[in-house]
Amino acid sequence: MRSRQPTILAVTCALLTVALGLAFAGDRGPSDIDETADSAITGWPPGLLRALVLPTEPYVLLPVLALLVAWCLHTSRPRDALFAALAPAIAVAANTWLLKPLFDRWKDDTLVYPSGHTVSMVATLVVMLVLFNGTARTVTAVAGAALLAGVTIGMIGLGYHYLTDVIGGTLFAAATVLTIHSATPRTPSDART
Template sequence: MPFRWPALLAVVCALCALALGLVFAGDHAPSGLDTAAQSAIAGWPHGLLRALVLPTEPYVLLPVLALLIVWCLYALRPWDALFVVLGPGIAVMANTWALKPLFDRWKGATLVYPSGHTVSMVATLVVLVLLVHGLARTITAIVGAVLLAAVAIGMVGLGYHYLTDVVGGTLFAVFAVLAVRGLLTRLAPRPVRVRSGD
C-alpha cells in the first residue's frame, strides 16, 4: 500500500487543532505567545494592517472559488469542481457552527477560536494547491505561506484574533479540506481501463 501523506497530514492537523483548542477552551485571556505577538505588531499602520487581511474577505475569496469552478468544468473535471465547492464550504460551516461554540474562546464579545477568516482563506489555498501540479503547486504553496503570514500579522494587529486563533484556523482548514478530498477521491468513479488485446 503506498504511503498516503495527505491522510497523515490531515490527522496531525486535526489533533493539533483539537489540542490547541482544548488548551484555550473557555478562555478569555491571551497566552504568552499571543501577548508577545501583539506587542511585536503594536504600532503598525492601520491601513497596512487592513490591507494585509484583504485575502480573507469573502469578496476576494468567492470570485477565486468561482473561477476555480469554471476552470474545472471547462477542463471536464466535475469532481474537482465539486471539491472546490465542498472543501471550503464544509470547513467554514463546521468551524462556525461546531468548533467555535465547542471551544468557547472569546475575545471581547466574539468567539474567536479557530479564526473563521483564516479557515476561509487557508481552505481556498489548500484547494488550489491540490488542484495544480508540479512547479505551479510549489509556487502556490510558497505564495500561500506568505499570504498566511501577512494575514496573521493583520489579524493580530487589528485585534481581530489572537495568534493562536490563526494557528488553529490554519490547522483545521488543512484537515477539513484534505478530509473532503479523501472522501471525494473514494466516491469518484474510476476510469475504465481497457486491456491490450481486447
C-alpha cells in the same frame, strides 16, 4: 492507489486543532505566545493592517473559487469542481457552527478560536494545492505562505484574533479540506491536468 500522506496530514492537523483548542478553551485570555505576537505588531499602521487582511474577505475568495470551479469544469473534472465549491464552504460552516461554540474562546464579544478568517483563506489555498501540479503548486505554496504571514499580522494588529486562533484556523482548514478530498471517490477521468 492514492497516497496516504494527505490522510495522515489531515488527522495530524485535526488532532493539533483539538489540542490547541482545549489548551485555550473558554475565557482564558491570551497565552504568552499571543502576547508576544501582539507586542511585536503593536504600532503598525492601521491601513496596512487592513490591507493585509483583504485576502480573507469573501469578495476576494469567492471569485477565486468560482474561477477554480470553472477551470475544473472546462478541463472535464466535475468531481474536482464540486470539491472546489464545497470544501471551503464546509470548512467555514463547521468552524462557525461547531468548533467556535465548542471551544468557547472569546476576545471581547466574539468567539475567536479557530479563526474564521483564516479557515476561509487557508481552505481555498489547500483546495488550490490539491488541484494544482508542478510549478503552479509551488507558486501557490509560496504565495500562500506569504499571504498567511501577512493575514496573521493584520488580524493580530487589528485585534481580530490571537496568534493561536490563526494557527488553529490554519490547522482546521487543512484537516477539513484534505479529509473531504480523501473521502471523495475518484475515477481515472478525474486525473489532474
